Amino acid sequence: MRAREARFDVRSSDALPDMRSGTRPSIRPKSTRLKSVLPPGLRLSRKTRRKLVPYLLFFPAAILLFFFVFGMINGVLQGFGIAPFLGKYDLTLDYYIQALTKSELSISILFSLYLAVLATLGAAILGIVLSAAICKLGAGRKIRLFGVQMPMMVAHSVVVLCLLTIFSSSGLLARFLFELGLITEPSDMPSVLGAPSGWGIILTYIWREVPFIAFCTITIMAHIGDRYGEAAAVLGANSIKTFFTVTLPLCKSAIIKASLVVFAYVFGSYEVAALLGPTLPKALPVLAYYQFKLVDITNRCLAMALNGITIAICMVVVIIYFITLWHERREGQWTQARTGETNKE
Numbered sequence: 001m002r003a004r005e006a007r008f009d010v011r012s013s014d015a016l017p018d019m020r021s022g023t024r025p026s027i028r029p030k031s032t033r034l035k036s037v038l039p040p041g042l043r044l045s046r047k048t049r050r051k052l053v054p055y056l057l058f059f060p061a062a063i064l065l066f067f068f069v070f071g072m073i074n075g076v077l078q079g080f081g082i083a084p085f086l087g088k089y090d091l092t093l094d095y096y097i098q099a100l101t102k103s104e105l106s107i108s109i110l111f112s113l114y115l116a117v118l119a120t121l122g123a124a125i126l127g128i129v130l131s132a133a134i135c136k137l138g139a140g141r142k143i144r145l146f147g148v149q150m151p152m153m154v155a156h157s158v159v160v161l162c163l164l165t166i167f168s169s170s171g172l173l174a175r176f177l178f179e180l181g182l183i184t185e186p187s188d189m190p191s192v193l194g195a196p197s198g199w200g201i202i203l204t205y206i207w208r209e210v211p212f213i214a215f216c217t218i219t220i221m222a223h224i225g226d227r228y229g230e231a232a233a234v235l236g237a238n239s240i241k242t243f244f245t246v247t248l249p250l251c252k253s254a255i256i257k258a259s260l261v262v263f264a265y266v267f268g269s270y271e272v273a274a275l276l277g278p279t280l281p282k283a284l285p286v287l288a289y290y291q292f293k294l295v296d297i298t299n300r301c302l303a304m305a306l307n308g309i310t311i312a313i314c315m316v317v318v319i320i321y322f323i324t325l326w327h328e329r330r331e332g333q334w335t336q337a338r339t340g341e342t343n344k345e
Contacts (some may be wrong), residue, residue: 076311079304086298095305104287105306109313111281115198116267119205124259126206127213128251132243134214135222148218151211159204160275167192167200193276200276201283205269209262216258217251224250253328257321264317268310284310 077083081092099105130148166172167189174189183189193200224247232242273283282290284306292303 075304075307078301079308081301083301086301088301095301096308099302099305099309104282105284105309107281108284108287109309111198112267112273112284115201115205115273115283116263119202119209119266120259120263122202122206123209123213123262124255126210127258128217128248128255130210131214131218131221132247134218148211148215151208152215154208156204156208156269156272157275159208160272163193163200163204163207163276167203194278196278196281198277201272204272204276205262205266209266212262213255213258217254220251220254221247253324256324260317260321260324264314264321267317268314 079095081088081090081095134148164171168174169187169189169191171189174183174186177183177189178186192203232246237245268285270283270285270289273286274289277283277286288303288306288310291299291306
């Protein structure tokens with residue numbers, strides 16, 4: 001009893017039994033009793049505290065969102081010629097006209113579109129193959145997701161470093177070919193990185209975005225393979241025909257949405273194109289950065305106009321994404337309504 005009294009505070013009114021209701025006493029340990037530092041007039045009820053918790057958790061994200069929106073609006077206004085630090089307060093389209101008439105701009109837009117299209121196609125094809133291979137192995141759901149989530153955690157800069165280690169003139173592949181006697185010197189290795197073809201940039205994005213495409217399709221593909229694949233096999237279809245006629249069409253919406261995300265990211269990304277890109281032509285984000293860091297500060301409005309063109313092209317992709325999402329929802333609602341009518345009949 002002495003140990004029990006030392007451990008619990010039985011003098012609390014909460015510990016006294018309610019003789020009328022017959023309930024057992026609720027004995028609380030002393031260690032769990034917290035005293036508020038606020039005076040009684042400023043203490044909040046438990047219900048009020050629960051209501052405030054979501055807003056308090058959102059507050060750090062709101063600060064980051066404020067700086068992001070402020071920077072984006074400031075950049076758009078500078079593209080239209082409103083730059084108070086330069087004494088310019090009049091709205092004008094001169095910088096967009098200047099950007100659109102530059103000879104470098106059309107080449108940069110075409111080069112960025114070239115990189116984005118090839119990287120998206122390569123990542124989509126290999127991502128579908130990877131997703132189908134993992135589903136074919138019959139691995140569990142956690143193993144499937146773990147297998148595609150781990151490569152997604154690798155940063156693009158790490159992938160760039162790996163490609164430099166393998167494909168550069170002093171990399172592993174050049175030394176291997178030199179040891180085999182296929183080239184006379186390691187420097188004779190054909191340059192893949194930094195070439196005008198941009199294959200180094202494309203390989204980086206394919207390497208990095210294949211797990212993302214697989215992650216977006218693997219759950220749907222596994223579910224389709226379990227249900228519709230068995231039905232197609234019963235009807236006499238082999239695994240390849242089932243994949244191209246049943247699985248792939250049902251995964252079409254997820255593949256399109258994931259590919260649009262990859263396309264927008266590759267088109268607007270800067271770091272990989274800056275590290276592995278050629279001197280000419282430059283990707284559009286790289287061209288905007290070079291204009292921004294020039295000594296002449298008046299070029300910042302032109303750089304923001306270039307950024308505005310990048311944002312406009314990416315917004316077109318975003319609109320296509322939401323149209324695809326809306327069409328998918330409408331098609332799902334139509335299918336549910338038709339199924340309901342069939343069940344009623």
